[in-house]
Amino acid sequence: MIQPPIDLSRARELLAQAPRIAVLTGAGISKPSGIPTFRDAPGPQANVKPITAMNMTLFRADPPAAWATHWPRVLAMRAAQPNGAHHLLSRLEAQIDARAVAHPETRDAYEFTLVTQNIDGLHQRAGTRQVIELHGTAHKAQCTNKTCKVSFELDVSLAPAVPLCPLCGTAGRPGVVWFGEQLHPVRARLAKSAFLYAHVALIIGTSAQVYPAAGYAQEARAWGTTLIEINPEETDLTRLCHLSLRVSAEEGLRALMDVTR
Ligand SMILES: [Zn+2]
Known part of the structure; x- marks a missing residue:
């Protein structure tokens, strides 16, 4: 009906x-x-690459580069009201x-x-x-060790470093869903x-x-x-x-x- x-x-x-x-x-x-929409980029924050440009293959190839791209977004979101x-x-x-x-x-x-x-x-x-x-959320990271997978809060004082899992010490990935992920x-x-x-x-x-x-x-x-x-x-x-x-x-x-x- x-x-x-x-x-x-x-x-x-x-x-x-x-x-x-x-x-x-x-x-x-x-x-x-003040959070830019994907469609608005490039704009005032054109230096902040859209999160959807990232994927696990790129991340594994160079975690520090991936986090260097992600951190400015995290910090912008922390500063927003x-x-x-x-x-x-x-x-x-x-x-x-x-x-x-x-x-x-x-x-x-x-x-x-x-x-x-x-x-x-x-x-x-x-x-x-x-x-x-x-x-997902910009405020957390997730452990990339498949036997751990713990999700943890980001400590912004560590930016722009790669955050490490508090349980097993493995590199964390941003706690967001990337393009093509389930x-x-x-x-x-x-x-x-x-x-x-x-x-x-x-x-x-x-x-x-x-x-x-x-x-x-x-x-x-x-x-x-x-x-x-x-x-x-x-x-x-x-x-x-x-x-x-x-x-x-x-x-x-x-x-x-x-x-x-
Ligand atoms: Zn872990």
Whole structure:
């Protein structure tokens, strides 16, 4: 069954009542925080090569060179601050938590899941707790010893050196998913089920062309999830969404959450 499109006031109602909300965010939400999007390069930070230019073969050939490319990105993300849109999503999560507390008998029915394609960690810094980082995080490294594989926090005071695993001393690799690599299977499964079981899903600042995010919207819609897009530009997902707000992430969230300041 194809659900008809909805208007802003209906979207507000749904968002204010929905027990289960899933959110997908992409580069667009972090742009006001100064994190360059892949498409923007080359720009003011043209010296920071896009992360997708790296792969495991290149990394193994020259780990110090790979880290020399990666560290400036890590440091830029550490220096960046969450913006209004990140804070509004954190507030939305708190609202769902409050609804769950107000309805103890059906507490388990409430769930907020934020799935992000971003590696900048800004959602967590804004206070959101349920975050699935589909593409990993710039703030961690992963041990390249296959019998260890431990993930560890980066110590920025060590830049630009190759970080070594605290357990076995092997070189770490950036904790992000490189082009052509598989997503973490558990993260991908959790992200998908959050979308399928959500009453309302927000798709913010991403054209979701990256697999598998595009598939979430399609399947979620078939499962009855109301899809709301916030993006200044039309995307391939626009036609699938019940409502598409052609504004910035912060403006769109303010409108949907009825927040004036
Ligand atoms: Zn190790």
